[in-house]
Amino acid sequence: MDDMNGFAQGFTNYQEIQAFEETPFLDHDMPATTYEALQKGTQLNPHSPALTFFISGEAYEKSYTLTHAELMAKVNQTANALRSIGIGRDDVVAFVLPNLPETHYVIWGGSAAGQVLAINPLLEADQIADLMRVANVQVLVTLEKTPKTDLWQKCVAALPSVPSIRQVITCSVFDWMDGPAAAIFGTLGKLRAAKLKVADRVVPVTSLSKLISGARADALTFEPPKGEDISTLLCTGGTTGLPKIARRTHFSEVFDCWAVSQYNPEHINQGAAIFVGLPLFHSNAILVTGLLPLMTGGHVILATPQGYRGDGVIKNFWKMADHFKFATFSGVPTVYAALLDLPRDGLDISSIRFGVCGAAPMPVELFNNFVKKTGVPIVEGYGMTEGAVASSLNPTDPEGGVRIGSIGLPLPYQKMRCAILRDDDTFERWADVDEAGVIMISGANVFEGYMIESQNKGIFFEIEGRRWFNSGDLARQDSDGYFWMTGRKKELIIRGGHNIDPKIIEEAMHAHSGIAMAAAVGRPDVKAGELPVLYYESTTGNDLSIDDLADFAMTHVSERAAVPKDFVRLDALPLTAVGKIHKPTLNMMEIERAIRAEAQATGSEIAALDVVQDSKRGVVAKLQLKSGIDEMRHVLGNYTFAVDYIA
Structure with a gap:
């Protein structure tokens, strides 16, 4: 990477970033497209490992590895094959896939040939259909019919309402497995009918491996994309009503990866391994732990189709760190909490330079405990799909010490x-x-x-x-x-790093005959960060049965993670001067509920409690205790809200 202005070791303060920016932006050597970025990484050392994949966290030693040259060949073949079936620069390929090597082929090959829409596999069929219809998808790539997953069934159910789709392409986890069962299911997949009858049309179906077999592997057969061309389409915010799909250019993604790398050029470079546990429909996995290591000649460790949720992944994380010697990884606070108390005796994890935390705020207590117990520094940052992925980061070796709770300094340029x-x-x-x-x-x-x-x-x-x-x-x-x-301001509920749009809950629950008005907010939770709860006014002025509301929510709320964990009736929901529900008031009520619940659980006695909106710090709880101050400091340190303890 760049070694200009003396910052080969990264930044330690804001002044160094400003000094770095004195060099004209165009003087930096940077690929224009994600395709060029992959080529650059391949040229550094074609025969070094680029992508390692294993099917289970219990069998991580039985992994499969592609070199940079082999991965680049697959990307070329995928791009050329997609172009051969009619995908042009303005056409869209959607994927509904778990984390597989083929997912990378589709992301980079698809964005070289046309545009790629990433869809969360956990969405329901009607939501998948909505996204594909808005994006005018021509080709859908998904998982072959597979036991213990319903991806194939959901995608088939979505097809009738997406008339633009002209081909379905399948991938199989059994291609990465051994044993009789894998052989049987793999064979069944290959015997699947080559066509699907969808409403009044017939849609061809073929496997990705068959489609790209024989396609040119050493170069593209068409004009490569330009920096201003659209690369990926990623969903952001809610998934009901009209979905928000962000359009990102090739150069926006390359630039963001390059800018992130300037913080830690000595740790993100040729040969450095990065562990991937986040899903590949998310910007972080695509760019920070995907394109970034690949364009710098690094090594992506793709952990199981389910990522951190895969069997044995969390349990064996430190063993995998010892085995693969990866330099860094990204995770949400729930991942760090799960890793905290796992045994590390006899394991060498010294290769890990830092862990990255984003998507949800990191509780101070968790931050301190993790760093103290593991010796692994945590780098917090801030970003959004609309900004490619990252917009600010904390230095790994900051001047003046680590600033826990800060989202860091802006990216250069x-x-x-x-x-x-x-x-x-x-x-x-x-x-x-x-x-x-x-x-x-x-x-x-x-x-x-x-x-x-x-x-x-x-x-x-x-x-x-x-x-x-x-x-x-x-x-x-x-x-x-x-x-x-x-x-x-967006009012999103962030559950374990997963964004939940309150409208998903509110629109569903407003259909309940007993609810006159409803508002969904996040309840502070030690493990998940936030859990959705529903505040409501009833049509009768009386409490409704919680069991009845819970059953109604399970049936009507389209996203399982968004189903409320509690239902609270108020005589009147708080309103703004113009009549809108004032959710900050409900958020403050939830913080007070959490504090009082912890006080009861620890046997602490509260003298005074006031949750207020501070102009500089946001929501702050002012807490005075008669007893149990040490216990409360400890337990409340596991939450992300600020607490001032009054003597």
Whole structure:
């Protein structure tokens, strides 16, 4: 990577980033497309490992490895095969797949030939259909009919309402397995009918391995993509109503990976291994633990089709660290909590330089305990699909020490500021130091906009000759340049790093005859970060049966992770001056509930408790205790909300 201005060891403060930016951006040697980036990584050492995959965390030593040259050949074959069946630059290939080597073939080969839509395999058939219909998908890649998974069934159910699809391509986990059962199921897949009758049409079905067999492997047979061409289409926010699909260019993704690498060029380079446990429909797995190591000649360790959820992955994580000697990994707080107390005796994990935490805030107690017990530093950051993946990071060796809770410093050459908006959401001014405002980003990593044009209203601002994206998240920037989150305007509930749109819950529960008004918010939870709960007004003014509400939610809420864990009736939901439900009030009520529950569990006595909105820090609990202060400090340290202890 670049070794300019003396920053080969990464940044330690904001001033070094600003000094780095004094070199003109165009002077840096950077590929224009993800395809060129993969070529660059291959050229560094074609015969070094690029992608290692294993089917089970219990059998990680029985893995399969592709070199950079072999992976590049598969990408070329996939791209050429897709082009041969009619996929052009403006056409869309969707994948509904677990983490497989073939998923990488489809992402990079598909974006070389056309555009790729990544779809969460956990979505239901109607949600999958909605996304494919909005994106006008021509080719669908999914898993062959496989025991213990319903991906094939859901995709087949989605096809009738997506008339644009003209071909289905299948992948098989059995291609990566040995034994009689794998042989039988693999053979059954190969005997599947070559066509599907869908409504009034016939859709051809073929396996990916068959489709790419014989396709040219050493180069593309067509003109390569350009930096401004759309590469991937990723879903963001909710999945009901009109889905939000972010359109990202090739260069936005390459730039973001390059900028991230400047923080730790000595750890993310040729030969360095990176562990992947997050799903490949997510930006982090695609870019930070995907394109980034591949474009720098690194080594991707793809852990099972289910990632961290795979059998034995968490249990054997430290053994895998010893075995594969990976340098870094990404995870959400729940992953770090699960790894904390696993035995490490006799294992060499010294290869791990740091772990990356994003998607959800890291509790201070968990942060400190993990670093103390494992010796592995944690790097927190902030990002969003609309900004490729990352917009800010904490240095691994920061000047002045680790700043727990900060989302870090901006990426080089990407502007990031806090703005004060008027009541009508128009720009008023830039926030002062330590003044909370809406995070705005501007740079090459910012996406082109959502596929549905109406969703782009109000998200882009032209300020002082620059185009800025309004993230909807609230933060403050301190005098040293570090950003600190103070809230989320988007109102998303983040459960174990998974974003849940409250509308999924609210729209479903408003269909209940006894509910007059409903609002879903996140309840603080030690393990999951947040769990969805529903506040409601009833039509009768009386409590409704929780069992009845729970049964109704299980039937009507389309996403299993979004089903509320509790139902709370209020005489009147809190409203703003213009009559909208004021969710920050409900969030503060949930924090108070969590604190009182922990006090009861620990036998602590509360003298006074007030949850308030602080202009600099966001929501803060002011807590005075008569007894049990040590116990409460310990348990509340596992939550992400701030607590001030009053003497």
